[in-house]
Amino acid sequence: MPEDFIARSIEFLPILLRGVVVTIEVTLGALLLSVVLGLLWAIMGRSRLALLRAVSRTVINVVRGIPIIVQLFYVYFVLPEFGLQLNALAAGIVGLGLAYSVYQAENFRAGFESVDPALVEAAQSLGLSERKIMLRLMLPLAVRTALPPFGNTSIMLLKDSSIASTITVAELTRAGQLLAVSTFQNMTVYTLIAILYLAMSLPLTLAVHHLERRMKRR
């Protein structure tokens, strides 16, 4: 039995590793998009303009209230009817990036709220512009607070990248499904998939811990 497992693993791994590459592409792409959009929602949410705050709140509530799988279907199957045709990989990245941007926005919001207003006053009294106060004070301090929940969100995103399999993105889960269906080696295939996800999420956890410690030292 273990010999079989090893023999089959050697046979299956190259196929699954191609899925791993796509999983990493989807995860990193969606992570980047979610951070950019999440920061945008968070900054808009702090704006003096009521309109921007309303847009931010609406986006967050709407996106958070719709299942990720439905959002992916929408981007992949519905947007083409409005003339926006994305390939499966791009649709996966856009859909997951948008879905996760609202969680990132909440992380950033908590980070911004943790910044002591007295520090902002000190920066104002030095004559720093609002833009400089954001870039040089708020953002660096907010990121420190947002980092632990950011690590958590990143790992959730890595796992949820498997949802992209439903719109034919050939990431790890889909590669594994196809393999399992054609070989009937369910145990071997799904065990390998689980190990491969762990092999990606554990280093991610360690990397975030490392960053947290480095930031605390500074």
Add this chain to the structure above:
Amino acid sequence: MIEIRNLRKAFGANVVLRDINFEVARGEVVCLIGPSGSGKSTLLRCINGLERHDGGQITVDGDLVGPTTLPTVRRKLAMVFQRFNLFPHRTVLENVAEGPIHAQGRPRAEVLAEGKALLARVGIADKADAMPAALSGGQQQRVGIARALAMKPQAILFDEPTSALDPERVGDVLQIMRDLAAEGLTMIVVTHEMGFAREVADRVVFMEGGQIVETGPARQVMTNPQEPRTRQFLDRVLNPL
């Protein structure tokens, strides 16, 4: 240099400053004293626009304080805070250099050299590369003063600069402030340090309930106050038992 006319400030229905009038000449040291909640700190914060006033006017070196003039006003004034308010993610020297480099746009090398000289002047040259959290309260407040001086301001506003300090360290900070006063720096100091007010201030303003009760030359107000309320306050503060 600083003129305040009919200043009024309210938080909702709560009027915290009513009809405040006074001025500070160049080179003058003015101490604001009075019980907690008398509006001293709020008055100070109105001068550099950290609080927006609701009536009357404040001029700083000819500029009327208002939303559009804040950058100009803040270039002329610096502030030292009770809780220091140092930027926790930057070194001591970076704290001191932040304003000159990033608000005033002065050349980095020059600012850093001046910053080191300022840190030496307040007695913490060896802490230039330390993070603020590694410093004692007294050391942090010296950084606060160096950060204010680095702006080359025309006046510095001190908001209870020694109230959060270890009693043993209060003297060091007051001594630095006294030296600055002797060098002719214009200072407005909100303080509970009556000895400092008596010895260093040119003028003392006693406030209560958002109003100026009495103002006059420091020695006169501190040793021979005219108003019964000032007399009562000083008597209680100077002889707490």
